[in-house]
Amino acid sequence: xxxxxxxxxxxxxxxxxxxxxxxxxxxxxxxxxxxxxxxxxxxxxxxxxxxxxxxxxxxxxxxxxxxxxxxxxxxxxxxxxxxxxxxxxxxxxxxxxxxxxxxxxxxxxxxxxxxxxxxxxxxxxxxxxxxxxxxxxxxxxxxxxxxxxxxxxxxxxxxxxxxxxxxxxxxxxxxx
Numbered sequence: 001x002x003x004x005x006x007x008x009x010x011x012x013x014x015x016x017x018x019x020x021x022x023x024x025x026x027x028x029x030x031x032x033x034x035x036x037x038x039x040x041x042x043x044x045x046x047x048x049x050x051x052x053x054x055x056x057x058x059x060x061x062x063x064x065x066x067x068x069x070x071x072x073x074x075x076x077x078x079x080x081x082x083x084x085x086x087x088x089x090x091x092x093x094x095x096x097x098x099x100x101x102x103x104x105x106x107x108x109x110x111x112x113x114x115x116x117x118x119x120x121x122x123x124x125x126x127x128x129x130x131x132x133x134x135x136x137x138x139x140x141x142x143x144x145x146x147x148x149x150x151x152x153x154x155x156x157x158x159x160x161x162x163x164x165x166x167x168x169x170x171x172x173x174x175x176x
Contacts, residue, residue, distance in 0.1 A: 002061050003032045006068045010080065013165045018075035028071050032064040076111065080165075086115035087169050090122045091176070097122045099130065104141055121166045125173040128155050 007025060011017070017024070039060050072080055090097065101123035105116035124131070124139075131137050131152060138150040139161045152158060159170045 020073035
């Protein structure tokens with residue numbers, strides 16, 4: 001159950017798994033089921049209701065959660081642990097964020113480089129009063145399509161149009 005709950009949470013926060021989700025999610029569940037089965041076979045039944053059994057169960061849950069995080073796929077972005085670390089650092093060092101961070105740092109192919117996404121979210125929060133609200137500012141510098149309108153016309157639209165983990169970052173910034 002912890003694996004399924006964590007997978008659900010990760011999909012909400014880091015949705016860009018592409019078709020790798022079809023391969024990796026069943027693999028993650030099978031590996032974790034194997035860990036639970038092997039651990040259950042290796043321990044005595046009388047250990048289950050003791051402190052030793054409780055410790056064993058906690059270690060099994062921790063191990064399965066670590067496996068889930070380690071194997072969670074990302075289509076084109078950095079591993080989720082790196083994204084979380086960069087998000088925490090961007091928030092903690094928000095005084096270093098400048099208006100230049102409102103422009104995503106991209107390589108020649110258009111791929112976002114390093115922690116630019118996380119710095120961008122903090123810059124959006126920090127300089128939200130300076131963003132033009134005339135429809136000329138597009139969140140994530142994206143062109144619109146029929147499912148996503150990136151145009152920002154008022155400050156309240158910014159957190160609504162953020163994606164996944166960036167919504168959580170905004171929430172944390174609002175509470176600091």
